[in-house]
Amino acid sequence: MTTQTVPDLAAGTVHVQGVGKSYGGRTILSDFSLTVRPGEFVALLGASGSGKTTLLRILAGLEAHDTGTVDAPAERTVVFQEPRLVASKRVGPNVILGQRSTRERRAAASAALAEVGLGGREAAWPTTLSGGEAQRVALARALVRDPRLLLLDEPFAALDALTRIRMQALVAELCHEHQPAVLLVTHDVDEAILLADRVAVLQDGKVGVELEVPFDRPRRRGVPGFGDFRRRLLHELGVEEAIGAA
Amino acid sequence: MTAGTTTSRARAEAPPVAAATAAGTVPATAAGAAGARTGATSSGRKRRSPRDVLLRASVPTAILALWFLGSTQGWIDEKQFPAPWQVADAFARLVSTGVLWENLSVSLGRVAVGFAVGGLLGLTLGVVAGLFRLGDQLLDPTLQMLRTIPFLAIAPLLILWFGIDERPKIIIIAAAALFPLYLNTHSGVRNVDRKILEAGTVFGLRGLGLVRHVILPEAVPSVLVGLRVSLSVSLLALIVAEMSNAPRGIGFLMVSAQQYFQMDVLVVCVLIYAVWGLSVDLVVRLLERILLPYKRLGRRP
Numbered sequence: 043m044t045t046q047t048v049p050d051l052a053a054g055t056v057h058v059q060g061v062g063k064s065y066g067g068r069t070i071l072s073d074f075s076l077t078v079r080p081g082e083f084v085a086l087l088g089a090s091g092s093g094k095t096t097l098l099r100i101l102a103g104l105e106a107h108d109t110g111t112v113d114a115p116a117e118r119t120v121v122f123q124e125p126r127l128v129a130s131k132r133v134g135p136n137v138i139l140g141q142r143s144t145r146e147r148r149a150a151a152s153a154a155l156a157e158v159g160l161g162g163r164e165a166a167w168p169t170t171l172s173g174g175e176a177q178r179v180a181l182a183r184a185l186v187r188d189p190r191l192l193l194l195d196e197p198f199a200a201l202d203a204l205t206r207i208r209m210q211a212l213v214a215e216l217c218h219e220h221q222p223a224v225l226l227v228t229h230d231v232d233e234a235i236l237l238a239d240r241v242a243v244l245q246d247g248k249v250g251v252e253l254e255v256p257f258d259r260p261r262r263r264g265v266p267g268f269g270d271f272r273r274r275l276l277h278e279l280g281v282e283e284a285i286g287a288a
Numbered sequence: 289m290t291a292g293t294t295t296s297r298a299r300a301e302a303p304p305v306a307a308a309t310a311a312g313t314v315p316a317t318a319a320g321a322a323g324a325r326t327g328a329t330s331s332g333r334k335r336r337s338p339r340d341v342l343l344r345a346s347v348p349t350a351i352l353a354l355w356f357l358g359s360t361q362g363w364i365d366e367k368q369f370p371a372p373w374q375v376a377d378a379f380a381r382l383v384s385t386g387v388l389w390e391n392l393s394v395s396l397g398r399v400a401v402g403f404a405v406g407g408l409l410g411l412t413l414g415v416v417a418g419l420f421r422l423g424d425q426l427l428d429p430t431l432q433m434l435r436t437i438p439f440l441a442i443a444p445l446l447i448l449w450f451g452i453d454e455r456p457k458i459i460i461i462a463a464a465a466l467f468p469l470y471l472n473t474h475s476g477v478r479n480v481d482r483k484i485l486e487a488g489t490v491f492g493l494r495g496l497g498l499v500r501h502v503i504l505p506e507a508v509p510s511v512l513v514g515l516r517v518s519l520s521v522s523l524l525a526l527i528v529a530e531m532s533n534a535p536r537g538i539g540f541l542m543v544s545a546q547q548y549f550q551m552d553v554l555v556v557c558v559l560i561y562a563v564w565g566l567s568v569d570l571v572v573r574l575l576e577r578i579l580l581p582y583k584r585l586g587r588r589p
Contacts (some may be wrong), residue, residue: 102490119490126487129582130505139501140492167582183491 051054053116054190055079056101056223061110062247063096063270070096072247074110079223080190085234088244089279094227097244098195101225113224119183121197125176126205127183134164137183154186155179157216174205185216194226194272198233210236214259231275235268236261243278251278292440378505378552387541392560394536395526398454402461402584403522406510410466411511419499428474435467440528448530457529464525468517476510477503508579512572519568527561538542 056078063071070093078084088094102120105130118179127136135143137151147165150170155161158178177197184192196214198206214237217224228234235255243251251277257265272273276283336344340582358364359371366374380387413431416423439460444458480503488502530539540555545553577584 104486104490120487122483122487123484126483128484128488128502128505128507130580131501140488140497167585169582170585187491 047203054116054223055113056099056191056225057111057113058097059111060110061097061100061107063093063100063105063107069247071107074248076242076249078191078223078225078274080223083217083224083226083227083237083239085228085238086244086249087228087231087234087241087275087279089122090229092244093247094229094244095195098193098225098227099190102193117189118189118191118193119176119185119186119187119189120193120195123196123199125168125171125173125180127176127179129168131168132164133166133168133171134180136168136179137164137186140184142186148187152180154182157185158182158212165170172205174201174209177201177209181213182214183211185220188220189222192220192222192224194224194228196228197226198230198231199228213237218259231272231279232263233269234275236263241275243275245278367549367551370555375550375555378550379556379559380554382541383523386497388560391537391541392399395530395538397544398457398529398537399461399522399526402458402525403465403519404524405458406465406522407461407469407515407518408460410469410514411473413466414470414511414514415477415504417470418474418477419503420434424474431467431470434472439467439525443532452535457526457534460529461522465518465522468521469511469514472510472514472517473507476507476514480506480511507582512576514577515575516568516572520565520571523561523564523568 056076058076061071061074062069074093074097076086076097076170084270086094096105100107100121101114102118103114116244127133128139131139132146133155134151137154141147152161152164155163158181160175160182163175170177177200181197194243195214198209200210204247207219210233217237226234226237235257238255241253241255243253245251253271256267256271262268267271273283310481353362356372359366359373364371370378377390397447413427415428417431439542443456443460443464450456450459464477481566484502485498488498493501527539530537533544534540538560542554542557545551545557
């Protein structure tokens with residue numbers, strides 16, 4: 043793995059420089075560069091197949107890149123699109139998967155579960171959870187490790203519309219509290235605007251446009267300028283939204 | 289042919305396992321698939337209504353009643369098929385004289401040894417071939433080829449090699465038990481959801497930890513299916529092995545009963561095999577309850 047982990051030097055800053063990646067002759071990322079500072083929430087917007095998940099997987103250490111450099115803190119965790127819980131473990135042990143089950147860890151798991159609104163559910167089996175609950179367990183599993191980099195791979199995409207709104211609020215709140223560097227990969231423009239400090243749009247394998255989100259928190263969809271900002275991002279993605287006959 | 293019938297029987301008798309494995313092999317993403325969910329839910333701890341129990345019991349009860357009635361009325365020729373009370377008498381006689389236990393214990397012993405050898409080997413080879421690429425390359429082609437040989441066909445060969453003592457019998461049982469466990473363990477380990485494995489890696493599990501905390505637990509449902517088939521098939525192997533020149537065993541009891549036209553003893557032996565098959569099922573179900581507590585709860589709709 044060519045991902046370098048330089049905790050001291052970068053002090054938790056994610057620094058991706060000139061990264062290229064291709065699969066079977068098809069270029070996914072080329073000369074991709076992006077920086078995420080500690081405590082900063084960056085959304086990477088892109089159409090499906092644009093390579094945004096590939097970048098996240100490179101940052102997660104799940105995939106190697108062909109060219110360029112990647113500096114990311116070693117303390118990194120991921121919330122995937124699916125909960126990816128181990129069916130044969132109860133919720134508590136799932137949260138501390140891969141860690142020693144000491145009394146402190148178990149207490150930390152309980153605290154993390156309480157944070158995501160699942161206090162007291164340590165003994166539940168994953169199969170008995172709803173989709174939203176399972177995803178909240180996945181969030182607890184990512185947060186209990188005090189990550190310096192939290193990678194979110196379209197974590198709300200599989201949830202129903204109402205659960206999604208609640209989860210987005212929860213993620214915003216918890217990221218504000220824990221202050222990790224966050225990279226959210228999504229194709230949902232509204233979601234990017236609601237959650238991120240900065241939005242990077244992935245075009246042709248690199249960041250085409252980077253925009254600071256100019257709205258105060260807590261954010262709502264209806265605030266003045268939201269529609270314009272949204273249209274701007276959609277335009278960058280090559281989508282003009284006008285539905286119905288003129 | 290033998291493997292086919294036992295598999296379908298195992299499935300028919302055990303909807304919970306079938307549903308459990310279906311759900312187990314479906315990746316977590318697809319867990320939303322309605323089919324997998326409803327299948328698992330119906331396998332849950334739903335209580336049967338009295339009417340349901342009554343209806344289910346009605347046909348077997350009617351068959352028993354017909355047997356009774358046919359025997360008392362003389363519709364069934366006693367020489368062709370004994371009456372229920374004659375079977376009961378024969379059973380009591382076999383028990384009181386100790387003949388039954390003397391032979392049953394020998395049969396149980398043969399299966400215990402044969403299954404222990406073949407089952408353990410199948411399980412171990414399945415884990416090795418499932419986990420390691422080299423193991424897969426070295427073992428899988430050979431085992432896949434060997435498994436196409438109907439194990440009963442090698443019985444005459446084994447008898448020529450080893451004579452009529454215990455060895456050929458145990459080898460046949462071991463060979464019968466090996467393949468279902470190997471195949472199911474291998475595919476169970478192989479088909480652990482990549483996405484769950486990746487999650488394990490991201491959260492710090494490597495090597496043995498990944499095997500212990502993710503791969504093996506996720507493969508257990510598949511292994512249990514293999515265990516069920518293995519146990520059923522080893523019973524078949526036992527029957528065949530004991531019918532050729534066995535000095536003792538349930539199969540020996542059957543062969544000698546056949547020679548002396550003891551219809552009642554023959555039926556007792558058949559019933560013992562039936563109870564044996566049923567116990568195998570109960571044992572596996574018990575293991576499922578212990579090893580897969582989460583499968584009993586059913587999925588949330």
